[in-house]
Amino acid sequence: MRVVVVGAGVIGVATAYYLSRVGCEVTVVDRAGTVADAASRANAGQLSYSFTDALAKPGFIAQIPSLLAGRNPGSRVRLAPDLLPWGLRFLAQCTSGRAQRNTLAVLHTAMRSASLLNDLRQSLPFNFSHRSAGKLVLLSSDDELRSAEASSKLKNSHGCATEILTAKDAIGLEESLDALSATFTGAVYSRNDEVADARPFTLGMQNWLEKSGAATFLLGATVDRIPIKQNRVRSVLVAGEEIEADAIVVCAGAWSGKLLRPLGVDPHIYPVRGYSVTLPQGERSPLISVTALKQRIVFSHINGSMRIAGFADFAGFSTDDDHQRVKTLVDVAQSFAPLAANYAALEQQQWGGFRPMTPDGRPRIGKTRVDGLYLNTGHGMLGWTLACASGYDVARAVTKTLH
Numbered sequence: 001m002r003v004v005v006v007g008a009g010v011i012g013v014a015t016a017y018y019l020s021r022v023g024c025e026v027t028v029v030d031r032a033g034t035v036a037d038a039a040s041r042a043n044a045g046q047l048s049y050s051f052t053d054a055l056a057k058p059g060f061i062a063q064i065p066s067l068l069a070g071r072n073p074g075s076r077v078r079l080a081p082d083l084l085p086w087g088l089r090f091l092a093q094c095t096s097g098r099a100q101r102n103t104l105a106v107l108h109t110a111m112r113s114a115s116l117l118n119d120l121r122q123s124l125p126f127n128f129s130h131r132s133a134g135k136l137v138l139l140s141s142d143d144e145l146r147s148a149e150a151s152s153k154l155k156n157s158h159g160c161a162t163e164i165l166t167a168k169d170a171i172g173l174e175e176s177l178d179a180l181s182a183t184f185t186g187a188v189y190s191r192n193d194e195v196a197d198a199r200p201f202t203l204g205m206q207n208w209l210e211k212s213g214a215a216t217f218l219l220g221a222t223v224d225r226i227p228i229k230q231n232r233v234r235s236v237l238v239a240g241e242e243i244e245a246d247a248i249v250v251c252a253g254a255w256s257g258k259l260l261r262p263l264g265v266d267p268h269i270y271p272v273r274g275y276s277v278t279l280p281q282g283e284r285s286p287l288i289s290v291t292a293l294k295q296r297i298v299f300s301h302i303n304g305s306m307r308i309a310g311f312a313d314f315a316g317f318s319t320d321d322d323h324q325r326v327k328t329l330v331d332v333a334q335s336f337a338p339l340a341a342n343y344a345a346l347e348q349q350q351w352g353g354f355r356p357m358t359p360d361g362r363p364r365i366g367k368t369r370v371d372g373l374y375l376n377t378g379h380g381m382l383g384w385t386l387a388c389a390s391g392y393d394v395a396r397a398v399t400k401t402l403h
């Protein structure tokens, strides 16, 4: 069975791998000249299997006035017509029942992803700086603590292993936290969370799949359209030429809606921009991955460097403010954790990417109402974490329907 995968981010490449494992002849098409060129390029690298908490939750409503007034440095909102329908859908998810269901649905996918990546790692012939780092989420108010306790209890009752620690116990685990400029009230610790670099993983997978003949990559090739006839797709159009396939899997991240809407399929994805900077280590760099909830930033120790990532901007596909936003990210990180990185270093890698965000925080995986058309997209803040289970699931969906 011939399958075209549109998009060569971490999701497209994981999809290609699992499709090849079930015997499909796979072609991956991406408009970029290299794989992992968009959201999968320099993300925070956290395999955040335990932190699947939905962004849409009752507490979010209270933050809206400060977000709209631009008082939260970690988030910018540009009110534009394209945000409105998505925003209304997002608000509809902000009930405690829906937030719990969404958190648990993603948790179950994340736990399967952990186990699949663990199996896969044994056979991978390349290094992607994987480390069983554990993760600490720092809490800075009683409200955050109460909400973290409730969430931990819920997730632990579904097989997750998180612990609530006092600030003193957290510093006992990760000594660099005593060099922070601000105090924190406590932390959530998950020893099972990991860290690894998504880009070398995606590049390594591409090489491995190509060398073994398991998949072909067509890079620098934009899919302009997916023709539909009698509710069936059989090809993608690239520069006026048709590439034929028995199935097409759209893994086009934040751009998926553009390709899918003409086919009557809308995954309701909004591009939520985030940023990262990769710096040399500082005098007191944390080894455990650290998330500062209030500041909306994360610190990941990847391959001897400190990657600081975060922020969530709702401003469409605009990249106009990237320079300023990365500067703000670095300022916030430096004032919070002045010794975590060498902020004065000249060799800084700065980056911005669009998270493909659905209103309920759940990815869209599986078949659609159009025969031959499948989705693996909408992974939002957790695409790297969910990549293996998502690729596995969509490969199963393709073979189940078409065999």
Ligand SMILES: Cc1cc2nc3c(=O)[nH]c(=O)nc-3n(C[C@H](O)[C@H](O)[C@H](O)COP(=O)(O)OP(=O)(O)OC[C@H]3O[C@@H](n4cnc5c(N)ncnc54)[C@H](O)[C@@H]3O)c2cc1C
Pocket: 006, 007, 008, 009, 010, 011, 012, 029, 030, 031, 032, 035, 036, 037, 038, 039, 040, 041, 042, 043, 044, 045, 046, 047, 048, 221, 222, 223, 224, 251, 252, 253, 254, 255, 256, 259, 273, 274, 275, 276, 309, 310, 311, 352, 353, 354, 355, 356, 376, 377, 378, 379, 380, 381, 382, 383, 384, 385, 386
């Ligand atoms: C700042 C930041 C930090 C993050 N940190 C983490 C983290 O710590 N852990 C985690 O799990 N996740 C994290 N994420 C989220 C994660 O990076 C994304 O969920 C993930 O990369 C999405 O992968 P993807 O393959 O779906 O999309 P992408 O990597 O964006 O790939 C989509 C691809 O589709 C291609 N494409 C689009 N349209 C077409 C077309 N018409 N024709 C051909 N090709 C097309 C694009 O060129 C692109 O290469 C973070 C994201 C950001 C922005």
